[in-house]
Each structure stands twice: as structure tokens, then as C-alpha cells.
Amino acid sequence: MKQALYIQNSLSGKKEEFKPIHKGFVGMYACGPTVYNYVHLGNCRTFVSFDLVYRYLLHLGYKVRYVRNITDVGHLENDADEGEDKIAKKAKLEQLEPMEIVQKYTLDFHDVLRKFNTLPPSIEPTATGHIIEQIEMIRKIIDNGYAYEINGSVYFDVNKYNESFPYGELSGRKVEELIAGTRDLDGQEEKRSPLDFALWKNASPEHIMKWASPWGIGFPGWHLECSAMSTKYLGEQFDIHGGGMDLKFPHHECEIAQGCSANGKSPVNYWMHGNMLTLNGRKMSKSAGNVVLPNELFSGENLELDKAYHPMVVRFFMMQAHYSSTLDFTSEALNAAEKGFDRLMEAFKTLQSLPAALTSTENTETLIAGFYEAMNDDFNSPVLVARLFEAVKYINSINDKKAGISEKDKESLIGAMKAFIFDVMGLQFKEDQDNSKLNGVMDLVIDLRQDARANKDFATSDKIRDYLSQIGITIKDSKDGASWS
């Protein structure tokens, strides 16, 4: 099946047909987290968004190399010399070795993303593991004349660069305007222009994380690691680079500048930016302090919420919005997502036990084509979800004997729904698949309850139903017997 996939490219501002550099292969990079704190739900949204992209590319048959970094060198909190390394700061605070901080929050990150059922990237490189590559890249940039060394630090020369390349093309900024908007910060004397950014910073004696370099003891600048690692694993030019909107400027802009200045060509063909998750209408952000932690959500132990939500409900909630739109987080919206998710998953189960008819009353091919159409249009998962609910309606109608489906169509619909719900959207059933003992027990309970009902002993049957309901099991009676979920 040949599918034309369109991607909204932040670089051109247009929706473009996706054409990989090497036919059948995709190189994709996404900016990972700085592991100095627990990942919050907003962080997760971006990773789930690019997981969707990754999964759909895989589904289309591409061989994808997906690289997502771990930033384990603390970026400076600001551009001034007094700025403190975030990880080092946290290390002092928690009285831990910086690498203990890194390890602690990396484990948390992996744990949370596993709960969200995101696929692990093909390569997950760390910044500290690529100091040599970063130094090499700096050397290249200096050799090409786009960076200068001063007092053991190396800065990128934005004005020089701007003479040959359009600095600001990604974020739609102009150097003159940027300079006009510059604020005076301390410790900027070393730089030729306030727009210049550090490639390498000289480390003061008390600085904890530092390495030897041709320019002395120091540590790499903010934006360099992504350039160094993407170049190493994906080449000087690759297909897709993703990240949150908030990284567009300056981070991604600097990546382009570093790539162009080191290798003479723009590193990325398709830039994709995921939008923010908002809480009370504001961007969820660590520094702003309005954050929901995934584990609080899963356990229900958060002041804002009155109940727990399954990770898959949260993932489905994210799928109901387009990755490029802001998504507002409220318990009301989550409750709605929970019901919708349950309905979708129940219908999928129902589909498999549906009796086949001679002919179908709906065109399943059109239905399935609609799934692809949605995803081909810049990974439009909310439209995909809407189309899946069309299938849900059809399935339930068949179940109510108001519609029919042929054996052949049933098989293809099962295949397509399975692919889009599980493989592409990355959803899973809430319950463990391995609950054979519980199934046995429930068979007995339902049997006893049916006996009670047959004897019109509704006190007993209702007692069973109410008790089960309290522990989260719903009994559904129908003509063909009861089921539970």
C-alpha cells in the first residue's frame, strides 16, 4: 500500500509531502529531557507525540532510526558566567553526586515512558558520552571561521554566520530585531555580540562537571550535544527533527547554525514541533511550578484531581488532540477521555466475536482508508480517533443485529483497527492480559448471579453487582448473558 504522507514543516511553514533522503529509510531525532528532575506530563506529551510519528512511520514500512538524547550535562540557568549548572545545583541540593542525579531521573524518565507505552528509541545517546564528538564539532566550526575562543570559552559568532546563512529562518527572527530586544545580562563581556552562544564554557574550579578540551577545562554549551549526536548517528543531513515548541528558539535555531557552519549544509529536512500541554490555561512548566507528575496522575495522589487515571487513558487523551495544538489538561477532559477510551476498547473486543454475515452493510474499505487519510495528513490522530469511532458505531450496530459484516470485511477491519489502535496510537488494554484466574472466578460469580436473577432474588444479584462496581468491575447484562469489564 502506497501512502503519501504529509508533514507540517516548521522550517517552511508548509505542509509538505514526506520524501526521505534514502528511499525506505528514515532518520529521526527528537530532543530528550534534561534529567535533573522528574518528567512532568507536559514533557511526556512531546515524547508521546513523537512516539506516534515513529510508530506510524514504522507502520508504513519505513526502517526508522530514531535517536532521542538524554541531556545529562546541566545547561546553565542563564547565559551569564554566574549561571549555575542545573544538575550540579540539584546535586548540591540533594547532596548527591551529579551522576546520581542523572541516574535517578533517567530511571524515572524510562519508567514513566514505559507506562505510557512509548517505544524505546533506536539509540538514546547521552551528552556526557559524546564530549569528544562535541569537541570535534567545535573545532570544525572554529576552522570554518564561525566561532572564536576567548578565556578558555568558545562562542558561536552569530553575526559572522548571518553573512552566509539565514540565522533565524526556523523561528522567523531577524538578527537586527533580536539585537534590539536584547536585555543586558551580567557576564556577557566575553561575547562579541549578545546573540552569540556558547559552544564551550570555561569551568571555574568549583564547577563539578567538567572535561579537558583544547581550550582548557570546561564543559559543552547548551545546543551542541544535539548537533554532535544527530550528526554522529544520522549523518550531516537527516529527515526529521522533532521537539517541543519551546525549543524552537534558540535551541533548534542554534542546531541549524551549528550544522551549517560545521558541515556547510542545513542538517534537517523536516522540522516538527509539538505544542504545549497547558494546565489552567498556562504552559505546564517546571520553572513556573505548575506541573502534574505522571505518577501522581496514575495513583490519584494529586491535589488537583479526585481520582486516578490509567496511563492509557492519558495517552488516549493526548491522541484526541493534534500534536501541534495546545492541549488543556482538566479532570473533566480526562474523565471524558476515559469513557471514550473504554468504549473504543470494548468495541474492539466485541468486533472479534461478531458473527459474520453474507454481506456487509458498511463499506469497510472506505472506513479503513479513512484511518490512513487521517494519519497521512500530518499525523492527525484526533481525526483518526473520530474515524475509529465510526467503526465503533458500526461494530455495536452489528452487535445489536442492526447491521452486518462479511467474514472477509471483518478480518480486514480487525487487522486495521488492531494496527491503528495498538501499533500506531500505541494504546493497550488497561487490564493485564494474563488474568485467567480472575476470568475463572468471574465466570463463577456471574453464573451465581444469573441463578439469583432466575429465581428473582434481585437482592442477591444487586448485591453482587454493587459490590463489583465498588471495586471497579462493571456487569453488563444482555440477552446472550452477562459480561464484565
Add this chain to the structure above:
RNA sequence: GGUCUCGUGGCCGAGAGGCUUAGGCACCGGUCUGCAAAACCGGUUACAGCGGUUCGAAUCCGCUCGAGACCUCCA
């Protein structure tokens, strides 16, 4: 202050010149049920405001109001 984005029904959220009643949730009525739940059928609520372009605008343009993002670390 500069740059940019957005404002859709009770809530979340697609759509982007006519032809989607998008979809989910909520709500109302009906079918089914011992009663519920689920499911099905039907229904209600909409494109921030004001102008303009057009045969036709939620969709394009202008202005007004409102919200947000980036310009400093952030997904």
C-alpha cells in the same frame, strides 16, 4: 516592548471558502432491561466582536477585544 500563535456548542477537540449534523464526553427523549449499566435510535447547544472580499466565510483580509507562547533554562 519585539516576533508569533490561537479564540469553535456545557467541557475537550477536529475542520479551513459552499457539500463533515467531525468525533468524544455531558444533557434530554426513546428502544432494551426486574432495575441498572452497556448498546442502539433520535434530539439540543457553535464557529470572540465589528467591518470587508465573494454568488457564498467558522474558513480569506482589516480592525477591536481576549488568551497564550517565544525573545532567559524548559518538551
